[in-house]
Amino acid sequence: MFDARARRLLEHPLDRAAAALDVAAVTPDRITAAGLVLGLGSAGAAAAGLWTAAVLLWLASRLADGLDGPLARRRRTRGEVDAGAGGFFDITADFTVYGATVVGVAVGSSAELGGGPLWPFLLVLLAYYINGAAFLAFSSIAERTGATIDDGRSLSFLGGLAEGGETIVVHTVWLLFPFWAPQIAVVWAALVGVSAAHRIVAGYRALR
Structure with missing residues (x-):
């Protein structure tokens, strides 16, 4: 939802x-x-209940995720060619980290709560699965049909209520407040689900 604005604000600091x-x-x-x-x-630190380490590692991970793109663009201006391997690696790494973090928080918060519920985190993973399928399928088909969305990233991203910026915030919050993680997960799963539904409808209309 606020990814475009955040990218504009962070563009120059990340470039530097x-x-x-x-x-x-x-x-x-x-x-x-x-x-x-x-x-x-x-994710491993969260599963072990080491919440301070978990949040610091998470934020460092997301900082690295914000730096690989600007560095790749600098290299391209000097003539270095990347046929798409970097973008592929980046998106698969993101999905791996997002999913692993959900599992880590689920395990760690359940232990903190003495056997807290796991189903809210299963809902988050389901919502991530549907959301990811929608935008990856759109990006693939849009590339073939010429309906791509060029915002400087490797894939064509359809905007939505829940994007990368919101994901960073939510994952940070439940690492900071693991006792509330199941409740946060229920709300987050609903927001990601709405975003997935929007992407499905918007993608279908864009490709007609």
Whole structure:
């Protein structure tokens, strides 16, 4: 919902950070890999109930996710070619981290609550599955039919109520407040579900 505005606000700071990292030993794929490892570490820390470590690792992971794109764009201006492998790695790493974090929070919060419910987190995973299927299918078909949405990212993203920015906020909040995580998960699953429904309808109309 506020991803476009956030990207405009963060564009210059991230570009400056990418410029500082623009050395031969640092590549966009290595930054993506670092974000993946940090994100999985956050999920593991959450499952173990190490909530401070979990939130710090999560935020570091999302910072890495914000830096790989600007660095890749800097490299492209110098003639380096990426046929799409970087974008593919980035989106699969994101999905892996998002799903792992849900599982980690589910395990950790259940232990904190002495056997708290797991079904809210299952609803979140279901909503993520439908939402991801909708925008990935749209991006693939749009590429073939010429209906792409070019906003500088590797895929054609249909806007929605729940996007990357909201995901970062919600995952941060339930890492900070694990006792409320099941309630947060129910609300979040509903919001992601509404976003998925919107993407399905908007994608269908865009491709007709």
